[in-house]
Ligand SMILES: [Zn+2]
């Protein structure tokens with residue numbers, strides 16, 4: 001069998017990648033394997049990366065087209081002000097250029113993320129300790145506020161007053177944390 | 185590098201330890217994809233920015249700052265020879281991507297190589313933790329420790345709604361890729377693997393074999409990992425994968441029991457033939473070596489072979505790859521020369537193992 005990359009040398013490495021039940025047979029020679037770097041079963045480079053395969057199999061591109069069609073503005077012309085990646089380029093490469101891209105292309109992302117992540121669009125996992133300080137605080141404040149409402153409903157005014165003070169001091173902390181966050 | 189030296193070296197490595205269910209689960213791996221807030225992603229950044237990322241890593245994660253986590257050595261890929269890079273790939277310490285394509289790529293390695301932080305790969309960094317056997321939660325805890333440490337020094341790209349922001353949409357959210365490498369000869373021999381793989385895929389997990397034909401991956405080694413990184417917590421991702429893996433372990437064990445019951449002599453024959461090949465071959469291709477190593481590993485698990493440690497087989501899986509062989513030989517080898525070298529290395533290592541146990 002001849003190598004499917006160079007079509008010259010005999011294929012010495014044979015892989016089968018199975019993703020979502022679909023098999024993809026790969027037969028390549030030593031040299032191309034070296035060049036491609038897919039020596040073992042790691043995420044290979046270029047054409048063989050698991051992410052690329054996923055993107056291919058999940059058929060992201062038509063989805064992006066659909067995402068574009070569903071938004072009224074000319075999203076193609078959207079351009080990230082930080083890294084200058086356009087939406088068109090994002091669709092083509094399948095990768096973001098920087099953190100700001102998430103903001104820039106926000107309105108078109110949900111269908112893509114849903115497709116890739118089993119219908120999910122929002123993070124529910126880890127919050128980083130330092131950067132997330134203010135996120136933690138805000139969550140704490142939210143929880144306390146709902147407790148406060150419950151206390152008021154039950155006419156536990158003394159306890160409610162204590163809780164109100166607690167909320168105020170957390171809010172102050174939140175502002176301070178935000179200021180710190182802006183000056184790393 | 186002598187073989188003795190390598191074997192010695194291997195003893196301090198994480199993969200020489202036998203974790204829970206290590207007879208079936210060779211390793212558990214956690215990878216966390218993280219990016220730095222103030223830099224463009226590797227997708228589009230230029231050489232200068234890549235260098236800045238590397239300099240930042242050296243400054244913030246260098247030896248002077250590792251008190252909280254333990255020593256890490258930094259290896260800049262451009263300063264390594266191509267064989268050395270290949271060996272890092274074969275040990276699963278870095279990805280082929282990082283070895284070949286990266287600008288200012290680097291990796292930070294812990295002493296026993298359980299921690300590897302890849303720099304300037306597809307994302308700015310990827311924190312990898314590998315442990316023996318099925319211990320995904322432990323690996324996650326360890327990876328989190330390093331993640332927290334990095335986060336104390338460098339600002340991550342993070343968004344309240346989307347989580348850890350990544351260049352690839354398939355990584356966003358937790359940035360977590362959890363995977364286990366399993367040795368499943370029982371399921372392959374009984375052909376149950378053909379039903380199991382589609383079932384696993386349906387659960388949103390990805391199954392891959394090492395270079396093999398269809399479901400009969402060479403060496404009967406399969407890697408199973410999560411696909412979804414967004415909308416599930418790290419704990420849930422790891423627990424879901426663990427529970428699937430536990431079910432596969434149970435099925436593999438019952439397949440082995442059934443094989444011993446129904447075809448004991450055929451199984452023993454297969455194991456000893458493969459041992460015979462490993463002990464005597466003068467030329468052996470990597471594919472045949474992997475098959476024989478798998479058979480002998482199974483033979484050790486089933487108690488047929490008593491004078492060879494299982495860890496020797498795990499070691500041979502790594503040692504017989506092209507990069508290692510060439511490193512051991514001290515230079516590049518043609519494929520045919522490799523096959524000769526591979527055969528002699530296997531014989532030497534098995535001799536050594538039998539002397540150790542005599
Ligand atoms: Zn080729």
Ligand SMILES: [Zn+2]
Pocket residue numbers: 080081082083084085096097098099100101102
């Ligand atoms: Zn951008």
